[in-house]
Amino acid sequence: MADKVLIYSRFPKTMMARFAERFELLDTGGKPAQDVFSGNELAGIRALLTAGGSPLGAEAMDRLPKLGAIVCYGTGYDGVDLKAAAARKIAVGHSPGANAASVADIAMTLMLAATRRILIADQYVRSGDWASSRQSPMMRPQAGMPGRRIGVYGMGEIGRKIAARCAAFEAEVGYFSRTKHDLPYQYFPSLEALSDWCSVLMIAVRAGAETQHVVNADILKRLGEDGYVVNISRGSVIDEKALVAALSDKTIAGAGLDVYQEEPHAPDALTVLPNVVLSPHIGGHTLDSHVAMQNCVLANLTAFFAGRPLPHAVKTA
Amino acid sequence: MADKVLIYSRFPKTMMARFAERFELLDTGGKPAQDVFSGNELAGIRALLTAGGSPLGAEAMDRLPKLGAIVCYGTGYDGVDLKAAAARKIAVGHSPGANAASVADIAMTLMLAATRRILIADQYVRSGDWASSRQSPMMRPQAGMPGRRIGVYGMGEIGRKIAARCAAFEAEVGYFSRTKHDLPYQYFPSLEALSDWCSVLMIAVRAGAETQHVVNADILKRLGEDGYVVNISRGSVIDEKALVAALSDKTIAGAGLDVYQEEPHAPDALTVLPNVVLSPHIGGHTLDSHVAMQNCVLANLTAFFAGRPLPHAVKTA
Numbered sequence: 001m002a003d004k005v006l007i008y009s010r011f012p013k014t015m016m017a018r019f020a021e022r023f024e025l026l027d028t029g030g031k032p033a034q035d036v037f038s039g040n041e042l043a044g045i046r047a048l049l050t051a052g053g054s055p056l057g058a059e060a061m062d063r064l065p066k067l068g069a070i071v072c073y074g075t076g077y078d079g080v081d082l083k084a085a086a087a088r089k090i091a092v093g094h095s096p097g098a099n100a101a102s103v104a105d106i107a108m109t110l111m112l113a114a115t116r117r118i119l120i121a122d123q124y125v126r127s128g129d130w131a132s133s134r135q136s137p138m139m140r141p142q143a144g145m146p147g148r149r150i151g152v153y154g155m156g157e158i159g160r161k162i163a164a165r166c167a168a169f170e171a172e173v174g175y176f177s178r179t180k181h182d183l184p185y186q187y188f189p190s191l192e193a194l195s196d197w198c199s200v201l202m203i204a205v206r207a208g209a210e211t212q213h214v215v216n217a218d219i220l221k222r223l224g225e226d227g228y229v230v231n232i233s234r235g236s237v238i239d240e241k242a243l244v245a246a247l248s249d250k251t252i253a254g255a256g257l258d259v260y261q262e263e264p265h266a267p268d269a270l271t272v273l274p275n276v277v278l279s280p281h282i283g284g285h286t287l288d289s290h291v292a293m294q295n296c297v298l299a300n301l302t303a304f305f306a307g308r309p310l311p312h313a314v315k316t317a
Numbered sequence: 318m319a320d321k322v323l324i325y326s327r328f329p330k331t332m333m334a335r336f337a338e339r340f341e342l343l344d345t346g347g348k349p350a351q352d353v354f355s356g357n358e359l360a361g362i363r364a365l366l367t368a369g370g371s372p373l374g375a376e377a378m379d380r381l382p383k384l385g386a387i388v389c390y391g392t393g394y395d396g397v398d399l400k401a402a403a404a405r406k407i408a409v410g411h412s413p414g415a416n417a418a419s420v421a422d423i424a425m426t427l428m429l430a431a432t433r434r435i436l437i438a439d440q441y442v443r444s445g446d447w448a449s450s451r452q453s454p455m456m457r458p459q460a461g462m463p464g465r466r467i468g469v470y471g472m473g474e475i476g477r478k479i480a481a482r483c484a485a486f487e488a489e490v491g492y493f494s495r496t497k498h499d500l501p502y503q504y505f506p507s508l509e510a511l512s513d514w515c516s517v518l519m520i521a522v523r524a525g526a527e528t529q530h531v532v533n534a535d536i537l538k539r540l541g542e543d544g545y546v547v548n549i550s551r552g553s554v555i556d557e558k559a560l561v562a563a564l565s566d567k568t569i570a571g572a573g574l575d576v577y578q579e580e581p582h583a584p585d586a587l588t589v590l591p592n593v594v595l596s597p598h599i600g601g602h603t604l605d606s607h608v609a610m611q612n613c614v615l616a617n618l619t620a621f622f623a624g625r626p627l628p629h630a631v632k633t634a
Contacts, residue, residue: 010450014457101463101487108486109433112426116603121596122436126588130581130597133327140331144603146418168485169425170418264447271443279438280447286433286461 003305004044006033006064009051011073018294019049023301030054034063047304049297052076052094053207053234053263058084069304071297074284075099075158077314078207078234086316093310095296097157099284104161106283107202107232110256111150113277114228115142115200117254120274138274142253143199143226146170151198153191153215154205154233155181162202174198177205191215195222200230207234217242220252227252232283235261244269247276258283320622321361323350323381326368328390335611336366340618347371351380364621366614369393369411370551370580375401386621388614391601392416392475394631395524395551403633410627412613414474416601421478423600424519424549427573428467430594431545432459432517434571437591455591459570460516460543463487468515470508470532471522471550472498479519491515494522508532512539517547524551534559537569544569549600552578561586564593575600 002024007016010030019025026045028036045064050056052072056079061067070080072094085092113119120138124130148171152159155177163173163185174186176194181187188194191214195201201223205211215229215238223229229252231238240261246252247270254275260266263281270276284293296312303311319341324333327347336342343362345353362381367373369389373396378384387397389411402409430436437455441447465488469476472494480490480502491503493511498504505511508531512518518540522528532546532555540546546569548555557578563569564587571592577583580598587593601610613629620628 012452102461105429105462105486106433108425109429109435112422113430113435116423116426116596116599118426118430118594118596119436119439121599122594125583125595125597130583133581135329139597139599141599141602141604141607144419144605145422146605165482165485168482169422264450266442266447277435277439278442279433279435280442280456282433282438282456282458285458287458288461288463290458 003047003301005301006037006042006045006048008033008048008056008060009054009073011049011051015073015290015294019297019301022298033060039063047071047301049073049301050079052079054079057081058087061085061088061090069093069300069310071300071304071310072314073297074293075103076207076234078236080314082314082316091304091310092314093296093300093304093312094314095293096312098292098296099289100157100161102286102289103158103232103283104165104204105286106258106279107158107162107204107230107256108165110232110258110277110279111200111202111228111230112145114230114254114256114275115145115148117142117275119277147172148200149174149198150200150202151175151188151194152185152202152204153177153194154203155183156204156206158232159202159204162204166202171200191219192222195219199223199226200228203229203231203233203237205233205237207236211237213237213239215239215243217246220246223252225250225253228254228256230256232258235259235263240267240270244273247273320364320618322618323354323359323362323365325350325365325373325377326371326390328366328368332390332607332611336614336618339615350377356380364388364618366390366618367396369396371396374398375404378402378405378407386410386617386627388617388621388627389631390614391610392420393524393551395553397631399631399633408621408627409631410613410617410621410629411631412610413629415609415613416606417474417478419603419606420475420549420600421482421521422603423575423596424475424479424521424547424573425482427549427575427594427596428517428519428545428547429462431547431571431573431592432462432465434459434592436594464489465517466491466515467517467519468492468505468511469502469519469521470494470511471520472500473521473523475549476519476521479521483519488517508536509539512536516540516543517545520546520548520550520554522550522554524554528554530554530556532556532560534563537563540569542567542570545571545573547573549575552576552580557584557587561590564590 047069364386
């Protein structure tokens with residue numbers, strides 16, 4: 001009989017196909033597990049698969065008394081209460097680096113699309129405004145990439161890939177992270193200092209309680225009226241209300257967002273703005289990235305059910 | 318009295334502001350010069366400013382008997398009949414390289430926006446389809462950049478900048494140009510061979526009579542169903558009808574276009590397609606690029622009226 005895996009978050013079925021070949025999946029479709037499965041069914045669950053951002057605390061763990069492994073699809077694990085898991089001897093795994101290039105690429109896509117106003121440009125062509133010479137204030141030339149000061153917040157695998165890509169665009173690259181690395185980019189000792197210096201802020205920090213709303217009204221003001229924010233980390237890092245206000249009153253010029261405070265919802269105040277480019281958390285959403293992430297999930301689950309340690313375990317400090 | 322310059326193409330007035338400080342501008346607004354100005358007015362014209370793509374042949378030159386300098390705004394000069402100009406001892410100038418980074422950046426923007434389907438992604442968020450979990454076949458994961466084979470057609474200043482940027486995305490880069498260069502990218506001896514190898518074709522070739530419609534149905538078929546075409550050169554390089562057909566019947570996956578056969582018109586058959594990203598010839602349209610191009614124009618016009626050779630003259634083979 002196949003080992004059972006609880007699918008704790010909402011995932012498209014196509015993404016689960018490879019796991020279904022090896023395991024018996026109990027799919028909650030993102031609903032509370034106890035609403036979908038009986039206590040009896042849940043009592044037997046030893047492993048679950050979750051999206052790292054989905055809240056998964058002590059209470060949820062206690063409804064699964066035999067739970068031994070929490071496997072996150074992707075890099076993030078910010079929704080998982082690591083202390084509660086450790087106290088219950090539940091191993092936590094993820095897919096470190098598997099989607100780094102794909103996520104860095106969506107960061108670049110959002111930055112370029114926002115700064116070069118590609119949504120407006122496309123609409124200008126499709127609407128016929130170009131053909132009829134209609135003037136559009138949104139089509140005014142913007143600052144280009146060469147010489148642009150791009151600040152990368154967080155210098156993990158994704159941050160490094162973003163920095164390398166930005167450097168190829170002849171931009172100046174600076175960064176802030178907890179520790180200074182041996183990298184050919186200017187280091188700033190605080191997010192404030194980085195934001196004073198740069199006009200594009202790329203958020204690539206690992207999200208957690210200590211990064212909650214650190215990109216706030218003050219940081220946005222420091223970016224200035226030519227400033228852009230790109231977020232591919234987690235929605236929680238930005239104070240979303242402050243961002244909407246800064247975008248609406250032109251405190252900053254624009255934003256490119258792949259993540260939101262309450263996914264899959266993007267607030268109406270954001271979706272009506274012309275100076276933002278929005279994507280539905282598709283940073284890791286490429287064929288190669290999915291295969292790499294699935295490989296990590298399969299390796300973690302296979303090791304767990306064989307009684308071995310997770311090969312891609314979350315490293316806790 | 319200020320020297321007179323005929324503005325031969327349609328340019329936004331804001332782009333002409335710096336020239337108006339130094340010269341008396343006779344602006345045709347893109348209409349035939351003889352419809353806007355009297356024969357007497359045109360008889361005195363010694364220099365004109367044109368967009369390189371605007372047709373400017375022997376007949377137009379003969380209407381300006383004192384014409385001594387044709388200055389192109391931007392890199393291209395494909396609309397200018399160089400032989401006719403040479404026969405009349407008219408110097409031809411342009412802005413070589415001034416917009417190379419800006420144009421390379423729009424090529425990257427279009428490639429990333431098309432391959433990551435950012436227009437569809439943005440609409441998926443804004444429409445509420447994401448929030449309501451509506452499935453979209455257009456949101457299926459696509460191939461990412463790492464390992465992608467990107468073919469650059471043309472290895473001038475823009476082609477080199479595109480290649481360097483693509484390499485930073487961990488893609489494989491190949492190229493075809495008339496001559497093999499000492500560059501760290503694979504050289505292909507023909508456009509056919511390059512198209513067989515790559516899945517993204519970046520058109521960065523200098524346009525002219527010999528490149529007319531060279532990207533045709535055969536080339537597109539070689540790119541294959543995962544293939545993309547990005548054109549930031551001139552619309553004339555692509556057989557636009559063949560491109561629309563290939564995009565409609567899924568011979569290729571998508572395209573990103575900044576240039577069209579008959580600007581400022583993009584054909585309806587193109588503007589209704591969901592798998593294209595369209596921009597209104599804004600490759601060189603950044604603040605820094607405009608300043609650099611204007612510097613070239615001013616240097617050319619100033620030298621001409623002072624009786625010196627053009628510092629940024631078109632080099633004829």
